[in-house]
Amino acid sequence: MTGYRAIADYYDAEYESLEMLQHDVPLFLQQLPRRSLKILDLATGTGRSAIPLAQAGHRVVGVDYDPTMLALARRKRDSVALDDRSLRLVRSNILRLKLSQHFDWACIFFNTFLNFTTAAQQHQLLQTIKQHLQPRGRIWIDIFNPNPEVLAQPVLENLDLNLFYVDHLDRSVCRTIEVRQLPQPQLQRVIHHYDWFDPQRGRQHQQVSFDLTYIYPRELELLLQHHGFKVEIMWGDYKASPVTRTSPRIICQARLKP
Numbered sequence: 001m002t003g004y005r006a007i008a009d010y011y012d013a014e015y016e017s018l019e020m021l022q023h024d025v026p027l028f029l030q031q032l033p034r035r036s037l038k039i040l041d042l043a044t045g046t047g048r049s050a051i052p053l054a055q056a057g058h059r060v061v062g063v064d065y066d067p068t069m070l071a072l073a074r075r076k077r078d079s080v081a082l083d084d085r086s087l088r089l090v091r092s093n094i095l096r097l098k099l100s101q102h103f104d105w106a107c108i109f110f111n112t113f114l115n116f117t118t119a120a121q122q123h124q125l126l127q128t129i130k131q132h133l134q135p136r137g138r139i140w141i142d143i144f145n146p147n148p149e150v151l152a153q154p155v156l157e158n159l160d161l162n163l164f165y166v167d168h169l170d171r172s173v174c175r176t177i178e179v180r181q182l183p184q185p186q187l188q189r190v191i192h193h194y195d196w197f198d199p200q201r202g203r204q205h206q207q208v209s210f211d212l213t214y215i216y217p218r219e220l221e222l223l224l225q226h227h228g229f230k231v232e233i234m235w236g237d238y239k240a241s242p243v244t245r246t247s248p249r250i251i252c253q254a255r256l257k258p
Ligand SMILES: C[S@@+](CC[C@H](N)C(=O)[O-])C[C@H]1O[C@@H](n2cnc3c(N)ncnc32)[C@H](O)[C@@H]1O
Pocket: 003, 004, 005, 006, 042, 043, 044, 045, 046, 047, 048, 049, 063, 064, 065, 066, 069, 092, 093, 094, 095, 108, 109, 110, 112, 115
C-alpha cells in the first residue's frame, strides 16, 4: 500500500466543517512564544496550518509530496499576500527531506504521523526531523488516541458521513469512511468512499485507501525518548486536558535533549 494521497480537489471542502480542525492550529499557536520562529510544517497539504502560522509572523517552510495539494497551498498563500520568505512550499517526501536550514519547531498535524506505519519509517521520519531542528528544537505531533471500541471491530463501515459541496466543480459529494483492521500488529486500512451524481454519467463513486498505524501515549513517549527528545507536554484534547485512556487525541510537544 502506498502512502496517503488526498483528493486535492475535495480536501478543503471535505474538512472545513470538522470540529477538531477549528482548534488544532490555534492551540499550537498559543504554545509558541511571541518572537518570530522558523517552523517546518511537515505534510503541509493545502497549507491549512502553514498559512495561519506564517500570518502570525513565523517563517514557515511547508513540505508535501503531492504537487496538486501544494498547488492549492500556493494559490491560497498568494491570495493572502504572503511571500516566499514567510511561507516557502517545497515538494518532497518528508522521509527523504534534505533542506539546508534548521528550524526552531517542526509540526505534523491531523494524524499524519500515523501514516508512517512501520518502526523503520517512524525512525526515518524522526531522524529527518532531528536533522532539520536547531539544537534544543521542538516537535509538535497531533494524533488520535486509539479507541478500543473501534479497534475491537474487524470492519467498520459508513463512519463519519460527510456531505460537502465543492464550489469549483459545482458538485455535492457524500463521503463515508470504512476502517478495516489488518492482520499485522497495529495496522488498519482506511478507505474513504466518495459518491456523487453527475448529470451526464449518473451516480459516481471513487475511493481512496491508505494504511494507518495507531500508537498509544506511552509508546509515543518511548519512541520520542529513544530518538533523543524529551516530552514536555502530552494533552488529550484541545482544552489542554491531560491525556487519559478515553481522551480523543494525543497532542505532544517534545524537545531535543542537549
Ligand atoms: C491529512 S493531510 C494533512 C494536511 C495538513 N497538514 C493538514 O493538517 O490539513 C496529509 C498530507 O500528508 C501528505 N503526505 C503523506 N505522506 C507524505 C510523505 N511521506 N511526504 C510528504 N507528504 C506526505 C499528503 O500528501 C497530504 O497532503
